[in-house]
Amino acid sequence: MKLIAPDYYDKFSCIADRCRHSCCVGWEIDIDENTYEYYKSIGGELGKALQANIAVCDGTANFTLDENERCPFLEKDGLCRLIKELGESSLCNICADHPRFRSFYSQRTEIGLGLCCEAATDLILSQQHKVTLVTLEDDEETLTEDEEYLLKYRNQLFAIAQDRDFTVEERLENLLDFCGIDLPEKSFSEWAEIYLSLERLDEEWTDKLNLLKKAETYAIPSSLEIPFEQLLVYLLYRHIPSALDDGDIASKIGFSVLSVRIIAAILSREEKQDFEALKQLVRLYSSEIEYSQENLNTLWDLLYEQND
Ligand code: SF4
Structure with missing residues (x-):
């Protein structure tokens, strides 16, 4: 499978606590099965918090947002408690993937950064050159x-x-x-x-x-x-x-x-x-x-x- 992206793609990084419109507020976040299993294995205070703040609805686990629609693990300083205590690899797929989007062809995938994220918007709109597409992973493409x-x-x-x-x-x-x-x-x-x-x-x-x-x-x-x-x-x-x-x-x-x-x-x-x-x-x-x-x-x- 060939993987294609705009040439600015690799320059993206989340601005975390400096983000004024965090994706950890206002969006329902589904937790994939593997990550949910991992969260169930966490002990201590964080394990208790995970158990208390994850609900399973129609077979899918998700974080229970608070009354201000914030993810319960988004702390007052704008940083994620899960990243702080368990590292970035502890994030569920949706959190780790945001703001990426993909378009699928038979033997080609195109990936990009969505403009709903202010760091991605800044990156994309501030490019001065004529953007081109680059190959991130090369493979046969029919x-x-x-x-x-x-x-x-x-x-x-x-x-x-x-x-x-x-x-x-x-x-x-x-x-x-x-x-x-x-x-x-x-x-x-x-x-x-x-x-x-x-x-x-x-x-x-x-x-x-x-x-x-x-x-x-x-x-x-x-x-x-x-x-x-x-x-x-x-x-x-x-x-x-x-x-x-x-x-x-x-x-x-x-x-x-x-x-x-x-x-x-x-x-x-x-x-x-x-x-x-x-x-x-x-x-x-x-x-x-x-x-x-x-x-x-x-x-x-x-x-x-x-x-x-
Ligand atoms: S919206 Fe973008 S910059 Fe803001 S917290 Fe989410 S990924 Fe990071």
Whole structure:
């Protein structure tokens, strides 16, 4: 199996206690069977705490979040008690893996870092070069015809997305033209209503969508051209492989273009239009939209109907 990643992948590291939106808050954390067995073998005070703070629901063990939805092992100093006392290798698969995502082909896996993590967002958006894909583990790779086609097509989309002879706004148009895709003709206010009808987790996201209602147009500040390029490339890299499951590539490209425009439109209504504001917004968008399969499906369906 070949393992592929964006060239910045190995530079990622969790910022732990400096993280303002820790993945140890607000998310249900399932514990894999091997780790659960290991936790059951731990003695002493920590063993007692593990027993008291793990519940088994429908056959799956998970940490019981406290009233503030914090993992019971996330300490006040922002560090993980399990890592402190047992080391990093004690983490369950989900905690050790976050914020990585994977796309699976017949003999190829693509791995990436998800933008719902602020350290990953910082890393991805601050890349200055045209990001490429690198091979982390080499092995024989025989792909199906559909997979070969999809990868070639995505490379063409990367080339358009990274063509710095054009502004990012122009590149978004070029992508749609190249693919013969139309986005539904809707104002940002109408898009805001659609996004407001989706599942939402954080009140801050509702506030951003209320800002979107007031946006009439969008403009990408020249100082943020490269971060927006990195965002676009990330979206294409992450979402296009899903077309192998449903045969619908148009909605994934449409979603990538739409997401960049929505983020740019919200940013244009923010008090500040700088890198920090963009990072916060991108992380929030990713948590609310990309990490809800239900929300993704709703948007993909809408974009599919447009291009059916
Ligand atoms: S969200 Fe990212 S930076 Fe924050 S605690 Fe989780 S992995 Fe670390």
